[in-house]
Amino acid sequence: MSEIILENLLSPVVLFFILGIIAAIFKSDLKFPDGLSEGLSIYLLIAIGIKGGIELSHYSIESVVAPILGALFLGIIIPFITIFILKVIKLDLKNSIGLAATYGSVSIVTYGAAISFLEKNGTAYEGFMNALVVLMESPAILVSILLLKVIENKKIMPVMSSQNIGFVPNSVNLIDKEVIKESLFGKSILLLLGSLMIGLVLGERAVPMVKPLFMDLYNSVLILFLLNMGLIAGQRISEVKKHGFKLLLFGLITPLLFGFIGIAVGNVVGLSLGGTTLMGVLAGSASYIAAPAALKTSVPDANPSIYLGLSLGVTFPFNLIIGIPVYYEIAKLIQ
Incomplete structure (x- = not known):
């Protein structure tokens, strides 16, 4: 496994990410223009989506039902596990919800780096x-915010009997429209x-037009994006230190826990090694785009330096350097 980790560490995408961290630590004047940073992000989102849509057009619905259910299961269960762990750590409710949404959602760039690795x-x-x-982007965000509303407003009553243990909502208006809008749109x-739907509808007809930009140049653009992410991650590392050693451990250990659960689910639903x-990788990653955007409006009291600091300053580099090859080796052992 050490050879695979070393090989991954010496790949261009990881080395440029490390270069960005070094630049941030030594306070270099290297900086990406806001417009370029936004453009690179949009490029990666479209590239991943349209490639997925084209590939998805090759499969029947029956062949993807089990993996889809597995993905939704992970998006729902991970926030519950996260909140349980943070309750043991004794983190306050708002920040626990922030981390549940962040770690239940996924990192697009970590996924892109994993594709390059494979x-x-x-x-x-x-x-x-x-x-x-x-x-897997939205379910965890919605579940986490639903849990917050439920706990804060006490709008559910426990129901326990010999046949049923659960909760009955007293109100269906647990999440406001802005949260749903931010999470889904x-x-x-x-x-x-x-872009996924466009790729699905057009199928192979889209390839001649999208291949030169969104397929051939993907890895090169990913290098630029990770250089910028390295700069941002390097700036966030100090923020994580302010909140104690327990949270630092959380950002390092839970990706492995969630990654193992994701690998187990992938094996159960019949996926290949890749x-x-x-x-x-998806289960072990943490969002720093979709989840923070939703949290900013729905849970404003959650501290961004905690959920962004951990996801971007700790978990993202951990997965990029060590996590991806570790998940690969675990998947090989399980299969």
């Missing part, structure tokens, strides 16, 4: 995995879902 190792994966990225999900690895 392609470099010659490992095939199901094309519809790109579609699962879209499906925010930039990342809109672009991913929209697909199972990607399911683990």
